[in-house]
Amino acid sequence: MQHRYSRRSAALILATAVALPLAASLPANVQAQELTPIKFVLDWKLQGIHAWYYLAEDKGYFAQEKLAVTIDQGDGSAATVSKVMAGAYQAGFGDVNAIIQNASVKPGAAPVMVYMIYNRAPFALIVKSGSPIKSLKDLEGRTLGTPAGSAAGRMFPVMAGKSGLDVTKVKWTNVAPNLQEQLMLKDHVEGAAVFSVTSYMNLVAQGVDPDKDIRWFHFADHGVDLYGNGVMVSQQLIKEKPQAVAGLVRAINKGLRDTLADPDAAIAALLKREPLLNKELEKRRLMYTLKTVMITPEVLAAGVGDVSDERLARSIVQVKDAFELARQPAPSEIFDGRFLPPLAERKISAK
Structure with a gap:
């Protein structure tokens, strides 16, 4: 997504804010206090499509960003938006189209998407x-x-x-x-x-x-050019702790790329949380999702996590017309690309 300011400059500022290492002499309890807690809600019960979050956790990517992320199961991708708006969670994995609807009526309260995962709405x-x-x-x-x-x-x-x-x-x-x-x-x-x-x-x-x-x-x-699920955060988190938002996106991006490289490791991380899941079924679900809604020509060109300004604008119009929304939100109210890692870190290849 293109912006008037330099994304590289913004990324450097954000990275500097989170990159200062803790002194080695600090006791463990003090180090723990330095972690920023984030409550993160999924869109549904645990499935293969959530594996990258747990792989990121197991590999210490959240901890490296000085984050203590608690991941809870959800009960609907639209419900994720409501839960973040209510303040029960600071971040979550949910539907960008539900953000559009809520931003129309409560522009100051609706969460903002910061990392698009489903390039094609499922x-x-x-x-x-x-x-x-x-x-x-x-x-x-x-x-x-x-x-x-x-x-x-x-x-x-x-x-x-x-x-x-x-x-x-x-x-x-x-x-x-x-x-x-x-x-x-x-x-x-x-x-x-x-x-x-x-x-x-x-x-x-x-x-x-x-x-x-x-x-x-x-x-x-059938003519619906919508994006789907991605990582959203509250406006409060962006305002008060932008370095935590950048760290969250970096950690999830690493977990997703590792999942693409080794799906079996990602599924193993998922099964550690829910051993009763069917390993083969959840791996097949993961691979189906990658193929059908995640790895698209747009993603191969622009990297995972980003959106097209023009397409997002079109999708906002579609949602506004379908739901007869009184106000059409601006794309900047829906997606904020300032926290995305550089393209080189988001680039993926077709399998």
Whole structure:
């Protein structure tokens, strides 16, 4: 993302603020007091798509930045925004489109994205491959399911608006997050608005071939040019502790790049926190996510973590129009690229 000031200069200032080493003679209890505590909330229960945070923790990347990061599970990527706004967390992994909605009505309170991870929003609508729903227009008169407050459900009108679908003719049913695929498969609902990176592997776990047994309507394939999940922080944290924000982004960036280099090590770090997870399933989920929503031509060119100014502006307009927001936030209210490491540290290659 381009800025009027020098990102390199800003990065040097921030790096200097966090790079002063602690005196070796300080006792351990004093060193511990020097760590900045950050409460970080995920978008969902532990999955392979969260592995890089724990790999970063195990490798000491947070500690190197003088951060004491506590990572909690979440209950929705849009809910991450609400939790940061409420002050329960200073940072989290959640949906940039929910930031746009909240920034429209509470510009001084909405968190700011500082490191984009899902370059392509993983929103999708799924139906069984044998369903008579073969186009988005066929959804009219149908009953769809999605968890209350889910980002996919909230963003459905964006896709509908681009496709000529009358949203007033679609009935929605709130379903439990862990049952949405199962209820669709058993015909309790005719389709489900989901996070593709979660649902794909949930279907695999239920013995369904998601490539053959399911028809996918990816929002990104139907005129929705949105970004997805990334690392967001509170405006208060940016104002009071910018060096901590820069350190958090650097540590996560290192963990993500290490995950790309060694996915098995990342999954091992995840399993240390939740041994009951299926190792092979979560690795497959991780690799599916990397392939479908993270490693895109834009990311290969601009590095992981950044956004395109023009695309972000377009996505803000899409969200504003779909939700009839009274105010259109500026891109600078949604994404702040000052804390990104240099491109050389964010550059990745196609696998």
